[in-house]
Amino acid sequence: MPHSDTSEKELERIIVAAMIGRDTAEDGRPPAAAGESLPGLGGYVEGNAAEYDRDHAVDLGKLLAFLHATQPAIVEQFDLEKDGPRRKTFLNRLQGEIARRGVIDVLRKGLKHGPADVDLFYGAPTPGNVKAERLYRENVFSVTRQLQYSKDATKLALDLCLFINGLPVFTFELKNRLTKQTVEDAVEQYRRDRDPRELLFQFKRCVAHFAVDDQEVRFCTELKGKASWFLPFNRGYQDGRGNPPNPEGLKTAYLWERILSREGLTDILENYAQVVAEKDDRSGKKREKQIFPRYHQLDVVRALLADAAANGAGRRYLIQHSAGSGKSNSIAWLAHQLVGLEQGSRRVFDSVVVVTDRRVLDKQIKDTIKQFAQVSSVVGHAERSGDLRRFISEGKKIIITTVQKFPFVVNEIGDDHRGRTFAILIDEAHSSQSGRTAGTMNETLADVDENDYEDEINRVMESRKMLPNAGYFAFTATPKNKTLEIFGESFEEGGVVKRRPFHSYTMKQAIQEGFILDVLQNYTPVACYYRLIKKVADDPEFDINKAQKKLRRYVEGHQYAIRQKAEIMVDHFHEQVIAKNKIGGQARAMVVTGGIRRAIDYFHAIRAYLQERKSPYQAIVAFSGEHEYGGAKVSEASLNGFSSNLIAEKIQEDPYRFLVVADKFQTGYDEPLLHTMYVDKILSGIKAVQTLSRLNRAHPQKHDTFILDFANDADTIQASFEPYYRTTILSEETDPNKLHDLKAGLDGYQVYDWEQVAGLVNLYLGGADRDKLDPILDSCVAVYNDLDEDGQVDFKSKAKAFVRTYNFLSSILPYSNADWERLATFLNFLIPKLPAPREDDLSKGILEAIDMDSYRAEVRSTINIALADEDAEIGPVPVEGGGYKAEQELDRLSSILQTFNDIFGSIEWRDVDKIGKVISEEIPNKVAADQAYQNAMKNSDKQNARIEHDFALQRVILSLLADHAELNHQFSDNPSFKKWLADTVFAVTYETN
Numbered sequence: 006m007p008h009s010d011t012s013e014k015e016l017e018r019i020i021v022a023a024m025i026g027r028d029t030a031e032d033g034r035p036p037a038a039a040g041e042s043l044p045g046l047g048g049y050v051e052g053n054a055a056e057y058d059r060d061h062a063v064d065l066g067k068l069l070a071f072l073h074a075t076q077p078a079i080v081e082q083f084d085l086e087k088d089g090p091r092r093k094t095f096l097n098r099l100q101g102e103i104a105r106r107g108v109i110d111v112l113r114k115g116l117k118h119g120p121a122d123v124d125l126f127y128g129a130p131t132p133g134n135v136k137a138e139r140l141y142r143e144n145v146f147s148v149t150r151q152l153q154y155s156k157d158a159t160k161l162a163l164d165l166c167l168f169i170n171g172l173p174v175f176t177f178e179l180k181n182r183l184t185k186q187t188v189e190d191a192v193e194q195y196r197r198d199r200d201p202r203e204l205l206f207q208f209k210r211c212v213a214h215f216a217v218d219d220q221e222v223r224f225c226t227e228l229k230g231k232a233s234w235f236l237p238f239n240r241g242y243q244d245g246r247g248n249p250p251n252p253e254g255l256k257t258a259y260l261w262e263r264i265l266s267r268e269g270l271t272d273i274l275e276n277y278a279q280v281v282a283e284k285d286d287r288s289g290k291k292r293e294k295q296i297f298p299r300y301h302q303l304d305v306v307r308a309l310l311a312d313a314a315a316n317g318a319g320r321r322y323l324i325q326h327s328a329g330s331g332k333s334n335s336i337a338w339l340a341h342q343l344v345g346l347e348q349g350s351r352r353v354f355d356s357v358v359v360v361t362d363r364r365v366l367d368k369q370i371k372d373t374i375k376q377f378a379q380v381s382s383v384v385g386h387a388e389r390s391g392d393l394r395r396f397i398s399e400g401k402k403i404i405i406t407t408v409q410k411f412p413f414v415v416n417e418i419g420d421d422h423r424g425r426t427f428a429i430l431i432d433e434a435h436s437s438q439s440g441r442t443a444g445t446m447n448e449t450l451a452d453v454d455e456n457d458y459e460d461e462i463n464r465v466m467e468s469r470k471m472l473p474n475a476g477y478f479a480f481t482a483t484p485k486n487k488t489l490e491i492f493g494e495s496f497e498e499g500g501v502v503k504r505r506p507f508h509s510y511t512m513k514q515a516i517q518e519g520f521i522l523d524v525l526q527n528y529t530p531v532a533c534y535y536r537l538i539k540k541v542a543d544d545p546e547f548d549i550n551k552a553q554k555k556l557r558r559y560v561e562g563h564q565y566a567i568r569q570k571a572e573i574m575v576d577h578f579h580e581q582v583i584a585k586n587k588i589g590g591q592a593r594a595m596v597v598t599g600g601i602r603r604a605i606d607y608f609h610a611i612r613a614y615l616q617e618r619k620s621p622y623q624a625i626v627a628f629s630g631e632h633e634y635g636g637a638k639v640s641e642a643s644l645n646g647f648s649s650n651l652i653a654e655k656i657q658e659d660p661y662r663f664l665v666v667a668d669k670f671q672t673g674y675d676e677p678l679l680h681t682m683y684v685d686k687i688l689s690g691i692k693a694v695q696t697l698s699r700l701n702r703a704h705p706q707k708h709d710t711f712i713l714d715f716a717n718d719a720d721t722i723q724a725s726f727e728p729y730y731r732t733t734i735l736s737e738e739t740d741p742n743k744l745h746d747l748k749a750g751l752d753g754y755q756v757y758d759w760e761q762v763a764g765l766v767n768l769y770l771g772g773a774d775r776d777k778l779d780p781i782l783d784s785c786v787a788v789y790n791d792l793d794e795d796g797q798v799d800f801k802s803k804a805k806a807f808v809r810t811y812n813f814l815s816s817i818l819p820y821s822n823a824d825w826e827r828l829a830t831f832l833n834f835l836i837p838k839l840p841a842p843r844e845d846d847l848s849k850g851i852l853e854a855i856d857m858d859s860y861r862a863e864v865r866s867t868i869n870i871a872l873a874d875e876d877a878e879i880g881p882v883p884v885e886g887g888g889y890k891a892e893q894e895l896d897r898l899s900s901i902l903q904t905f906n907d908i909f910g911s912i913e914w915r916d917v918d919k920i921g922k923v924i925s926e927e928i929p930n931k932v933a934a935d936q937a938y939q940n941a942m943k944n945s946d947k948q949n950a951r952i953e954h955d956f957a958l959q960r961v962i963l964s965l966l967a968d969h970a971e972l973n974h975q976f977s978d979n980p981s982f983k984k985w986l987a988d989t990v991f992a993v994t995y996e997t998n
Contacts, residue, residue, distance in 0.1 A: 013181045015446055016219060017150055019254075020179070020261050024049040024148050048267035052149030052168060054614045059097040059156045062204040064105075067145045068171025073981055079123055101202075107209030107280045107295065129271050145170050146267050154205045161198065166205075169266065173211050174274075175265070176439055180218040188223055189401055201228040210279050213297045219255045221247060226295040234705045237518040238300050241510070244731040246517035255931075264303070277303065299520075301510040302335045308508055309478060310342055317348055318426040319473040322626060324490035324753055325506040325733060327514070328482045328698045329521035329675070336361075336430055336480060343428045344402040345384070354428040354476065356397055359405045361432035391395070397425075431479040433673065482512070482698075482729065483691045486880060487813060489735035503878075504735040511731050511875070516851055519700035524682075524710050524869035525726065528584045531573070531715045532865055532922045533566070564606070570715055571610035573864065575618065578662070582681050589706040592680035596665040597696055599686040599716070601628045604667035607685070608644060611663055624663035627652055671696045677704035684714040693717070693725035713864065721930050723870045728877040736878040740813050746824055747807040751828075754792065754800045757785045762831040763857040769830065774905035778834065779784045786838050801839050804832045923969060924986070931961045942995065954991045 026048070056066035072080050084091040100117050112126040126143055130137030145168075152166040170914045171236035178194050180186035195214060199206055206214075206228045216223045216235055223235040240259060242249045248256040263269055277298040282291045298306075314319065326332050335357065346353045385396035396404045399939055419870060479492040482505065493504030513520045544948040574596060582592050584591050596611070598604040602952055608626035627649075631640045643647045656664050662681075664670065672695045679700050688696055700710040714722070789797060811829040815821075932938060935957035941950040962976045976983050 013164070013184065013186065016179050016181050016255075017904040019595065020165065020177075021051060021148055021150060023258070024261050024265070025051050025638055028497065033483070034836060037290060048169075049146045049148050052147040052166075054152050054153075054162075055150050057149065057152055057154070057512050058096065059154065059204070061100045062154075062210060063096065063099070064149065064168045064171040064173070064186045065096075066171070067147050067168055070141055071125075071143065071145045071170040075127070075140060076124060076288060077967075079121060082121060083118070087619075103172070103210060103957075104207065108174060109209075109274060109278050109280060109295075112169060112174075112274060113171060113772045125172065126274070128275050129268070141271075146270070147171075155203060162971075163205075169269075169270075169274075173205060174270075176205065176211055176214045178214075178216050180216075182218055182220060186218070188216050188218040188221045191858070192223060192233075192438075195225065195228060195235070196231050196233045199228060200516060201233075207281060209295055212274075212295070215260070217257055217260065219257060222260050223299060224259050226297050229759040233828065236299065236520065239518065240300060240304075240763055241514045244509070244511045245308070245513050259903055264300075272307075273298065273303070277306075277338055290483070296334065298334070298338070299331060300506075301514075302331055302338070305335060305508040305510070306339050306342065309339060310346060311508075313343065313353055313428075313476055314346055314348055318355055318428070321477045321494075322479065322507040323489065324478065325484055325511075326478045326482060326814065327510055327512045327521060327694075329702055330482070330515055331520075332432065332480050332482075332508050335430060340403050340428075340430055341428075353426065356401070357403045357428045357430065358393075359403065359430045359432065361407065389711050394523070403432060425474065427475040428479050429475055432475065433481050435477075459644070461529050472869045484729075484733050485691065486735055489828060490739060491734065491813075493735060495738070501737050503737060505732060507935075508731045511728075513730050513872075520703055521698075522707065522710050524697045524700045524712065525722065525872070527709060527711045527867050528719060528722065528870050529867040530718055530865045531713060533715060533917075551606045564610075566579050567603075567606045568610050570683075570685060571607060572614050574663075574713065575611060575620070577683075577864075578681060579618070579620065581711070587707075587709075588678055588704055590629045591678050591706070593676065593678045594663050594681040594683060595670070595679055595699060596624075596663060596687075597671065597686050598665065598667050599629075601632055601667045602634065603633070604628050604665050605634050605639065605644070608665045611665065614809060623660045624665055624667045625652055625656055625661050628667040629669060645951055649756065671699065674699055677702040677703050677707060681711045681713070684712065685716050686714050688725070689717075689721055690725050691729075696725075711867075712918075718926050718930060719868055719870055720927065720934070723872065724934055728871070729874050730872040731875060734878045738879055739814060741812070744807065744810060744814065744822075747803050747810070748825070748828060750803050751800065751807065751832075752997075754796065756788045756792075756800060757831065761785060762827050765834065766827045766830050769834075782835055786833055786840075789839055797839070801836065802908070804836050804839075808832050808836065847965055892987060918974060919968065923965070923972065928958070928961055928965075928986075929990050929993045931964075932957045932990050935960065938994070947995070950995060951991060958987055958990055 050067075052064055053066060056064055058065045062120050068078065069085060072085065073579070080086060083095045085095060086092075095118060099111075099116055102116055108115075108961065113128075115125050116123040127140040130141050135595065144937050147168045149166050150164070152163045153160050154163055154166075155161045163176050164179040166173055167175040167177075178191040178199075180188060180191045195216060199209065199214075204210065208227050213224045213226050214228060215238070218223075222238040224238045225233050225235045227233070238260070239246060240248045248259070251258055264273075278296065280293050280295050282292050305326070307323075309322060312322070312367045314488060324335075326335065340357050340359055343354050343357050383401065383402040384405065385392065385399075387393045393406070395402055450585070477492060481488060484493070489504045489506075494507055495502050497503070512521070516523045574594070578594050582594065583590070592946065596607055603628055605628070608624055611624045615624065627641060631638050633639075641652065645652070647654075649657060652664070652670075653674070653676070655661050656676065664880070665844075671692075679702070682697065682700055684696075685695075697712060700712070761784070762783050763780055768777050768781075770943055789800060792800065808829050811825055813827070815829075822972050932954065933954075938953045938957040942955035945953075955983065962973055965972060976986065
């Protein structure tokens with residue numbers, strides 16, 4: 006009885022059979038003639054290994070067949086039928102041009118040989134171009150089995166090689182898991198047995214080299230022996246690595262059935278694959294790099310183009326692609342192809358506007374256009390007012406501007422763009438693209454007509470909506486609720502309308518595939534303990550809550566504490582990073598600080614200790630502007646000794662190994678040599694994800710990262726990362742009825758009447774002078790001043806909430822409300838005039854009355870923070886306003902210090918240090934994260950919030966029973982301790998919310 010063939014040869018046969026469109030494909034069977042008539046159903050013909058010319062790395066039979074069919078005069082002119090000197094000269098010229106320019110460029114642009122221009126590939130034809138369609142069909146796509154590529158006696162052979170018109174474009178090593186061979190074995194075969202000096206394997210000779218088994222695909226664009234870097238090319242499964250089951254065949258069949266089909270491969274060669282020049286990190290010299298799209302990049306660009314072509318302008322797309330996923334290339338490829346996208350006979354978009362803060366993206370888009378479009382003056386960078394208008398009038402198809410400048414630039418456009426369509430690509434979309442910013446974008450690109458005040462109101466409202474003549478493509482790794490609601494696509498689940506990204510490439514998949522590293526694998530918290538003493542004779546009173554915060558800042562910013570923490574950082578870097586040869590001895594560290602002064606303090610402390618250790622390394626400091634320090638003005642340049650714009654380059658060079666930052670280089674900074682991060686700044690939410698993710702960029706010699714955190718705990722960091730580990734979903738849309746509730750609450754205070762609102766708005770829209778507006782506003786301020794303090798706080802809070810929520814909702818609501826628009830406009834003028842309730846700082850002077858008696862920092866055990874493996878839902882944009890004036894609670898200095906030292910210093914506990922950390926950080930963080938308590942803080946008053954807080958605190962204490970029985974005992978049996986702890990935790994969590 007015959008058995009199924011599970012050998013590697015059978016996998017080879019299956020692939021070839023699918024590509025040539027036959028049921029069988031036999032080993033080494035030569036075609037009837039060179040070129041063998043038309044290709045089969047799969048679009049390919051089977052190549053003959055015997056026709057491979059090893060001296061020039063071409064399939065001579067297929068090359069001649071293509072030239073005969075398309076350019077017979079070339080064959081005759083250079084006597085290519087004969088194996089003589091003229092053919093050899095032609096082949097030498099071809100080989101030399103591929104070595105110099107690369108096979109991608111040679112296929113695209115052809116070959117100049119003597120007086121002749123030789124076409125070597127015909128691209129996808131435009132619809133209706135009969136000649137172009139005929140020439141495209143003449144391209145010979147071939148696949149050859151067991152190709153003996155080597156000229157030496159070993160006769161080494163490849164499993165498969167793909168050719169286009171005789172020029173090799175892809176090589177394959179195949180493995181079969183049923184015979185205990187995997188894609189990893191294929192990778193090792195390339196590294197070990199495929200000599201990059203062989204002509205076929207030399208750089209740019211092929212587009213990519215594929216390692217394939219029946220479950221996974223990996224590729225490499227430049228073979229370097231053992232240093233060859235293979236990246237996954239998989240579809241992803243359950244938001245992670247690998248491929249989904251394929252009911253029709255093998256899991257990896259998508260590669261040869263779709264990606265490398267004639268149409269698919271033509272698209273890649275024309276619009277994606279490219280060779281770019283990059284500056285080498287170590288030598289500073291330019292080197293070439295060959296780029297082939299990853300699967301998710303190819304997939305998202307094709308999906309976006311297909312949807313935009315089908316639906317035209319006016320749609321919104323949110324693309325959630327992890328950090329390190331190559332968003333810059335994805336945006337560049339998308340921008341280039343959106344320019345030429347057509348719907349029938351009309352272009353879908355007249356202009357593409359890219360909003361970004363990254364200069365590198367500007368260069369990438371220009372390089373992309375230059376490679377593919379071959380059209381000059383297509384890209385313009387709009388930096389100043391008027392640039393955008395000029396670029397459009399000059400025919401610029403792609404305009405790049407920054408998030409900050411974009412609203413001001415587009416205000417200059419005027420009325421010249423009726424009937425035009427725009428594609429707006431937003432790099433790292435966050436809330437800066439919502440509300441007034443998005444409104445300005447939309448208003449400028451809209452049609453503008455002169456009408457009466459009522460129509461003017463409607464025009465302003467409509468202008469803030471997502472315009473029908475603009476498509477929005479928003480890219481981000483960490484979408485906020487506002488971003489999801491504006492750009493995400495809606496779907497219904499359980500009767501609730503939710504929103505999700507159009508396309509996602511998750512942090513989970515990026516980590517599992519090795520595109521980025523898991524920065525939470527080696528997370529190490531540092532516990533800090535200290536004792537403060539009173540240095541004044543008397544015992545003054547201070548506000549408790551503010552005093553506690555000031556004392557914490559004082560201790561952590563004390564020169565002694567900075568020095569001790571700097572020593573821990575420097576010692577750790579030398580002993581655990583340099584000594585262990587991380588990233589082949591090239592590892593760098595980032596020190597994240599909570600402010601500019603703290604950054605400068607650390608810079609001096611680290612520099613001094615490096616000198617004491619006689620270390621060969623130095624530090625760089627990064628912050629914005631010029632600041633007073635030590636009686637003198639200092640800047641990055643004055644402290645570092647070189648220009649600010651050189652920081653990113655200098656940190657790649659020795660002796661610089663420490664980058665000390667204050668709110669710089671914490672987002673959008675891609676440096677693969679960053680290995681270790683020392684954190685002395687409170688982080689949470691997206692800020693924590695963005696900051697710690699600076700470490701995740703991959704490098705061939707980078708196998709792990711390390712975080713030493715002086716300011717945060719593992720639970721907070723885990724809670725920050727989990728919403729973005731897999732696809733992020735908005736749990737429900739914002740309820741616009743909340744605006745009715747806010748308006749009713751504001752109306753109830755009678756600070757304004759509706760005649761005042763309508764009158765001011767009409768005056769403003771009519772261009773009235775300032776002195777006509779102020780009397781109306783001042784009369785409203787007078788009424789506001791007569792409210793009690795809680796009323797003032799509540800009114801002002803509700804006013805801000807109304808304006809914020811309306812600015813957001815007005816851009817996405819399918820309907821308009823003129824009263825909302827009037828009130829939002831009125832409140833925008835009124836709010837700045839409303840005085841804040843006077844509040845004396847009753848903690849003033851406390852720092853002059855105390856001193857630090859002791860301080861120590863203790864490095865805890867390194868932990869691996871595991872993230873929940875499920876899609877995360879985040880709540881809608883909070884709408885509620887209202888507030889109250891916090892009561893200031895006074896206590897004597899001695900009591901405040903006692904409480905502070907009790908919490909952070911030496912209590913009579915068996916494990917003083919551990920319990921201090923639990924009380925000061927772990928319990929407040931866990932209580933603050935309690936969902937019921939969060940809901941109460943957002944949706945209810947202080948009294949109800951306190952009730953939910955106490956329930957949450959009980960739950961947290963109970964959860965700590967196993968590890969902290971003594972704490973649980975004190976909480977349960979000591980009423981005074983329980984009250985003190987509850988009051989303290991509530992003050993911390995409620996006041997700071």
